[in-house]
Amino acid sequence: MQKDSTLYQYGTLALLVPGLFEGTKSIDDILKHGDTGIGTGDGLDGELIVLNGHPYQVDGSGKVNKLDSNFMVPFADVHFANFKPLFELESDITPTSLEKTxxxxxxxxxxxxxxxxxxNFKKIATRSVDKQSKPYPKLVECADKQNEFSAEDKCGTLIGYYSPKLFNGPSVGGFHLHFLADDLSIGGHLLDFEVDNGTVEIQPFNKLEQDxxxxxxxxxxxxxxxxxxxAAISKSE
Amino acid sequence: MQKDSTLYQYGTLALLVPGLFEGTKSIDDILKHGDTGIGTGDGLDGELIVLNGHPYQVDGSGKVNKLDSNFMVPFADVHFANFKPLFELESDITPTSLEKTxxxxxxxxxxxxxxxxxxNFKKIATRSVDKQSKPYPKLVECADKQNEFSAEDKCGTLIGYYSPKLFNGPSVGGFHLHFLADDLSIGGHLLDFEVDNGTVEIQPFNKLEQDxxxxxxxxxxxxxxxxxxxAAISKSE
Structure with a gap:
């Protein structure tokens, strides 16, 4: 298996829907399968971003934390980065038109x-949720309680995955993107942006390794x- | 990745639904990922069974053929066999009650x-379809034209996979079983059986490698x- 043509998925988004939030694999073990990706923590503890092999968490208060190697994860998508440039952004693009483009x-x-x-993002808006306690609520109930953050003029990285609609259920069909500012001042699940400039890069996979x-x-x-x-995933994501 | 804890799937059943029947990988390449499994051939050319590393095709006429290494395949599920016995069969079991048990x-x-x-099967009933020509019809149209076969008192192997309902779409939720007689006199997609005796064996996977x-x-x-x-898969399978 060629390393950079495989997407590794631990758990499934479907698993989060009924509240199976318990972390069952360490981030260190996850990183054996990739140096780039997204995920969430034990108890739905924040939004995770992995860049260049470094795992970060945007917690429910919006703070960006570097993760310990034993941080437990219920769901993550990672891969070994080998992106190719696709196009240069124009400044009036919205998240929806970006995906379509x-x-x-x-x-x-x-x-x-x-x-x-x-x-360079003129505006960036993100969200994250507080860590949940057992008995865990369902995912839709957490989506109602999310915390939202925003900032202006931030250099940063949007990172995530497109899943084919055929895989609705095990995945969420469409784009699932997280953001992390270079200065670690803001991050989380992408809500909205305005962008000055940047290069869109993509990396296609011919294999999905579902763990x-x-x-x-x-x-x-x-x-x-x-x-x-x-229905629950499209409401929550 | 532990070899025997991974199910390798080439293509998806969803791909067959609209008639994407063209073989795009050789059986030889498929066998690098397993010594046991099921599938279909280029143009929906029969029902495939792989046992102990040997690939067989039950063609539309019901004849069992050993496959050449360059036989092309649009869809297959294979893995490296490491089965564990689950229970001994009682003779009055039906396919449906077997699955439930x-x-x-x-x-x-x-x-x-x-x-x-x-x-040892007192009765066995199977089906297979004739190889289709381009432009390929949809899968449901082929299901209407399947050929059925039956035999009595045959030693043979039922082999296949259970897929979780979460993966409906990319897979077919539930059991998908093929049959091959030891004497290669009959085989195909399982329709029905009556059985004298036998041991049910299973092998769980913690990974799906989707190619x-x-x-x-x-x-x-x-x-x-x-x-x-x-809907099309549940009608056709």
Whole structure:
């Protein structure tokens, strides 16, 4: 398996829908499968961003923390970065038109690919949630309680993945993007941006390595049939 | 990655729904990822069974053929066999009750696992389709034209996979089983059986390695959004 043509996914987003938030793999073990990616922490503890092999957490208060190697993770997507430039941004682009533009320039609707944009953001808006306690609520209830952050004139990186709609359920079809400022002053799940300039880069995968938390009895025993996964994911993400 | 804890899937069943039947990987390349499995051939050319590293095709006429190494495949599931016995069969078991019994004895509803049953079948009923020509029809149209076969008192192997319902779409949720007689006199997609005796064996996976046919422009450019994948798969499989 070529290292840089594989997306490694630990857990599935579907698992978060009914509240299976317990971290079941350490970030150190996750990083064996990639140096770049996104995820969340034990108890839905913040939004994770991995850049150049360094894992960061944007916690519920908006603070950016470097992660300890034993930080536990219920869900993450990582890969070994080998991005190719796709196009230079124009300043009037919105998140939605950016996604459409990317898809119109490549032929990747049906496969997973990674998206990276480093640039200067006139405005950036993100969100993150507070760590949840057991018994965990459902994902939609957490989405209602998210904290939002914003900043102006920040250099930073948008990083994340496009998943084909065929994989709705195990993944979230479409783009899933996190942001991290170069100065670590702001980050989280992307809500909105205005951008001055930057280069959109992408990296397509021909393989998905889906790793299941088979050591988790909660996961193994859960009945997903009543969770209405797809609707819950599109509401929450 | 532990070899025997990974299910390798080439293509997806979803890809067959709109008629993307073209073989895009040789069986020889598929066998690098496993010695046991199921699949179909170029043009939906029969039902494939791989046992002990040997690939067989049950063609549309019901004949069992050993496959050449360059036989092309649009879809296959293979893995390296390391089965564990689960239970001894009783003779009055039906395919449906067999599936329920397996799921009741293990905790594997949410993960992929392989199922193997070698035994003496009082009756066995299978199906296979004729190789299709371009322009390929949709999968449901082929299901309407399948050929059915049956035999009595045959020793043989039921082999296949259980896919979690979470993966409906990329896979077919539930069991997908093929049959091959020891004397190669009958085989194909399982329709029904009566069994004298046999041992049910299973092998759970904690990883799915999903390999996409990114070299196929037909796949890359296809719009799956109107294919109603899940309904078509449950009708066809």
């Amino acid at each position: 990317v898809l119109s320039k490549v032929n990747y609707d049906n496969i997973f690919f990674s998206f990276r944009l480093h640039g 299941f938390p088979t050591g988790s009895q909660e996961f193994m025993k859960h009945d997903f049939s009543k969770d209405n996964i797809e | 397996v799921l009741s004895k293990v905790n594997y509803d949410n993960i992929f696992f392989s199922f193997r049953l070698h035994g 996409f046919p990114t070299g196929s422009q037909e796949f890359m450019k296809h719009d799956f959004s109107k294919d109603n994948i899940e």
